[in-house]
Amino acid sequence: MNIAIIGADGQLGSDITAALRKSGIGVTELLRDKVEISDRYSVNSIINKELNIELVINTAAFHHVEKSELDPVTSFNVNGAGAANIAYACRALDIPLMHISTDYVFDGRGKKPYTESDLPNPVNVYGNSKLTGEYLIRSITDKSYILRLSGIYGRNICIEKGYNFVDKILKIGEEKGEVKVVDDEVLTPTFTEDIAEQILLMITKKAEYGIYHVSAEGGCSWYEFTKEIFNIKDNGVKVNKALPGEFSGGVQRPAYSVLENKHLKDLGLNIMPHWKDGLKRYIRSYR
Numbered sequence: 001m002n003i004a005i006i007g008a009d010g011q012l013g014s015d016i017t018a019a020l021r022k023s024g025i026g027v028t029e030l031l032r033d034k035v036e037i038s039d040r041y042s043v044n045s046i047i048n049k050e051l052n053i054e055l056v057i058n059t060a061a062f063h064h065v066e067k068s069e070l071d072p073v074t075s076f077n078v079n080g081a082g083a084a085n086i087a088y089a090c091r092a093l094d095i096p097l098m099h100i101s102t103d104y105v106f107d108g109r110g111k112k113p114y115t116e117s118d119l120p121n122p123v124n125v126y127g128n129s130k131l132t133g134e135y136l137i138r139s140i141t142d143k144s145y146i147l148r149l150s151g152i153y154g155r156n157i158c159i160e161k162g163y164n165f166v167d168k169i170l171k172i173g174e175e176k177g178e179v180k181v182v183d184d185e186v187l188t189p190t191f192t193e194d195i196a197e198q199i200l201l202m203i204t205k206k207a208e209y210g211i212y213h214v215s216a217e218g219g220c221s222w223y224e225f226t227k228e229i230f231n232i233k234d235n236g237v238k239v240n241k242a243l244p245g246e247f248s249g250g251v252q253r254p255a256y257s258v259l260e261n262k263h264l265k266d267l268g269l270n271i272m273p274h275w276k277d278g279l280k281r282y283i284r285s286y287r
């Protein structure tokens with residue numbers, strides 16, 4: 001089996017690449033020097049019969065939330081039209097597309113974990129552009145997997161942002177001895193190696209097409225997450241609560257975006273661990 005991964009050198013893409021290769025699946029890495037997803041000609045020139053692939057996984061996105069708000073055109077070109085370009089190319093080859101989406105498709109007014117059948121209602125440009133990508137893919141091909149993730153961190157830093165939250169807060173804590181973090185945004189931070197293993201299982205078990213929530217179990221605020229980071233490190237860093245919205249960059253975000261992996265659970269395929277478990281493995285292995 002040979003699978004093409006767009007964004008294979010990214011935070012998530014690199015872990016998916018590693019997990020698939022380790023299990024003996026061939027991976028064709030489609031990096032930015034080979035493909036620009038917002039350009040239909042670029043996509044069609046690379047995703048064609050010569051590539052000899054059975055599935056495309058798209059991890060590429062314009063996902064810096066503040067930059068998206070300032071540049072909606074690029075956001076929709078990449079996250080909306082870009083997703084559509086890949087879907088058209090996959091449809092022409094009659095192969096499926098696995099596309100990475102986000103918890104930011106929800107407005108965050110919910111009080112319990114969102115399932116795949118809850119109605120999206122994004123509150124910012126990034127969320128709207130990602131939801132547009134989902135809708136376009138589903139209108140172009142019926143052979144798609146749309147995977148919504150929440151607050152990801154991994155061994156390789158997020159290229160778009162230049163850091164991941166865990167490493168950034170560890171660095172500040174080690175430099176200053178204390179940190180300040182918001183307590184008014186609840187989500188499920190998820191280790192990318194766990195997502196990669198879940199994706200591998202979905203592929204090997206030939207999961208049905210559709211929308212999937214793929215996040216760790218449980219939920220926490222950024223403040224609670226940070227408390228747990230320094231609890232594991234046990235280095236005496238003090239964690240303070242920031243004022244609501246203090247680090248929002250002026251952009252509205254969902255206050256509650258915990259995802260329930262209902263589709264995976266219904267199929268008996270959910271292997272996502274609790275967020276505390278993923279965090280412990282991440283810090284012990286890499287930090």
Ligand SMILES: NC(=O)c1ccc[n+]([C@@H]2O[C@H](COP(=O)([O-])OP(=O)(O)OC[C@H]3O[C@@H](n4cnc5c(N)ncnc54)[C@H](OP(=O)(O)O)[C@@H]3O)[C@@H](O)[C@H]2O)c1
Pocket residue numbers: 006007008009010011012013031032035036037038058059060061062063078082100101102103148149150151152153157158159160161
């Ligand atoms: N970060 C989060 O907390 C979070 C939460 C939920 C969902 N997600 C979703 O998770 C996915 C992966 O995120 P990540 O953190 O792994 O991202 P990342 O580290 O920034 O990697 C993205 C990869 O995509 C490539 N790329 C970006 N724009 C492209 C374009 N227009 N054409 C072709 N390639 C392009 C990048 O190439 P370059 O090296 O050239 O930039 C990079 O290889 C995204 O779809 C994001 O929306 C992220």
